Amino acid sequence: MEYTYYPGCSLEASAKGYDESFRFVFQALGLKLLELEDWNCCGATYYMATKETISLVISARNLALAEPYGHDLVCPCSSCYTILYKTNHILKNNRIMKAKVDQALKKDDLKYNLGIKVRHPLEVLVNDVGLETIVSKAKVSLAGMKIAQYYGCQIVRPDRGLDDKENPQMMDSLFAALGAENVYFPMKVRCCGGMLMTTYPDVALKLNKKILENAHQNGANLVLTTCPLCQINLEAYQDKINKKFKTELHLPILFFTQALGLALGGDPKELGIQRSLIPFRTKENQLEVTK
Amino acid sequence: MRARKQKAEAEGAYSQKEKELRNSLLLQVANIPGGESIKKCIQCGSCTGSCPVSYTMDITPREIIALFRARDIESILSSRTIWICASCYACTIRCPQGVQVTDILYALKRLAIEQKIFPKRFPVYSLSKSFVYLANRYGRSYEPGLIVAYFLKTNPFKLLGMIPLFLKLFFKGRIGILPKKIKGSKNFSKILQEAEIMEMVVPVVES
Numbered sequence: 001m002e003y004t005y006y007p008g009c010s011l012e013a014s015a016k017g018y019d020e021s022f023r024f025v026f027q028a029l030g031l032k033l034l035e036l037e038d039w040n041c042c043g044a045t046y047y048m049a050t051k052e053t054i055s056l057v058i059s060a061r062n063l064a065l066a067e068p069y070g071h072d073l074v075c076p077c078s079s080c081y082t083i084l085y086k087t088n089h090i091l092k093n094n095r096i097m098k099a100k101v102d103q104a105l106k107k108d109d110l111k112y113n114l115g116i117k118v119r120h121p122l123e124v125l126v127n128d129v130g131l132e133t134i135v136s137k138a139k140v141s142l143a144g145m146k147i148a149q150y151y152g153c154q155i156v157r158p159d160r161g162l163d164d165k166e167n168p169q170m171m172d173s174l175f176a177a178l179g180a181e182n183v184y185f186p187m188k189v190r191c192c193g194g195m196l197m198t199t200y201p202d203v204a205l206k207l208n209k210k211i212l213e214n215a216h217q218n219g220a221n222l223v224l225t226t227c228p229l230c231q232i233n234l235e236a237y238q239d240k241i242n243k244k245f246k247t248e249l250h251l252p253i254l255f256f257t258q259a260l261g262l263a264l265g266g267d268p269k270e271l272g273i274q275r276s277l278i279p280f281r282t283k284e285n286q287l288e289v290t291k
Numbered sequence: 292m293r294a295r296k297q298k299a300e301a302e303g304a305y306s307q308k309e310k311e312l313r314n315s316l317l318l319q320v321a322n323i324p325g326g327e328s329i330k331k332c333i334q335c336g337s338c339t340g341s342c343p344v345s346y347t348m349d350i351t352p353r354e355i356i357a358l359f360r361a362r363d364i365e366s367i368l369s370s371r372t373i374w375i376c377a378s379c380y381a382c383t384i385r386c387p388q389g390v391q392v393t394d395i396l397y398a399l400k401r402l403a404i405e406q407k408i409f410p411k412r413f414p415v416y417s418l419s420k421s422f423v424y425l426a427n428r429y430g431r432s433y434e435p436g437l438i439v440a441y442f443l444k445t446n447p448f449k450l451l452g453m454i455p456l457f458l459k460l461f462f463k464g465r466i467g468i469l470p471k472k473i474k475g476s477k478n479f480s481k482i483l484q485e486a487e488i489m490e491m492v493v494p495v496v497e498s
Binding site for chain 1: 343344347374375377378379380381383384391393398400401404414415418419420422423426430431432433434438441456459460463464465466467471473474475478479481482483484485486487489490492
């Protein structure tokens, strides 16, 4: 199976570990990945909030570039995924918007013929590859990991029919199959505040505190996420949360591909796990090699 | 404001500004797939109850819809609500009537920006503007540049507070030294220029 890869700006910098582990996991499972050449920023939610047509145009440029590759476009960043998916959806349903976007893309001799499917790697792994294949290729049991599976908001919402909107199961079933324990975690789709951490930090710190506290109280020793922004909010601001709310939180936050990479026999270094600010040590968590 | 409104209502007319705002918003809402569902709101408050940040809003999401239907767009645009929304879509998926609450809030944000109805040095607008500037120039976002541009626009002193985090991330190799420019950046600006024009093109909608 082949896929076109849209990394997005975060995966080049603050979420470098996501990029490294994502590439590792796809390679280990025998999936071919071709990075989209000369992709541009998807526009994220900032653009959506200021200029609608322009936001659709810049995001559609990526879709137009990806079309000749002839494969599904895989976007690990939740925000890129939401924006590209939304653009695709609007262009398919709104003829006026499509005409406006076409006109702008013409300036670079690009044309988008609505032939792209935008997908998230979690869903690709669970649906295209399947749990059985992944388990059969796993080299290390994840027993000892007590995971709070944090999906964040943008993966299952708005409704795309991928998974349950209130209680998604894709990550839970994937990691249960790999030997990890999923802790009870009702905050799994609660919003981390996203860019509110910069604009209204008090509001965002409170949201993140609730999420982390919930994971901690239910006995998690690790939080897995699918989104670069959730990851940085939950990890980099834990100090601030502890100071502000007098809590003693110390939870490592990894991308789901990093934990999956460990199960597939990856070295923590090639999975970018050493880039974490809150260390997650495999020995401490007694991971055993089973094969 | 209410007195003025009552007077306008008694006269059976709305102020010119209110009328323009309303038409402009209706057009924006009409562009959202499923946007017309706003008419079906039953005011149950599921949106407000589901919202993780409604506790800090001055007008709740349910009230926004009510005000919209009461034709008081000006109150909505001057509220804190549209800027606090983190677009997590919790309201949208729980709405029993299929109202696209998040996308309607996006439309309201765009309208407020278009009409410049917000305080000076306003954080969300400043962040948006910094982001748009970088994305236009390089074709890609650049996180350190974004943060610096943002704090210079709002509160430069807070920038100092960001240094420890910056260093921590830097030593973990999680910060790019320089922004990356896309190869086709020349053509990219051509696309953007045309898109700017397209932004202003308003299709004629039969009412």
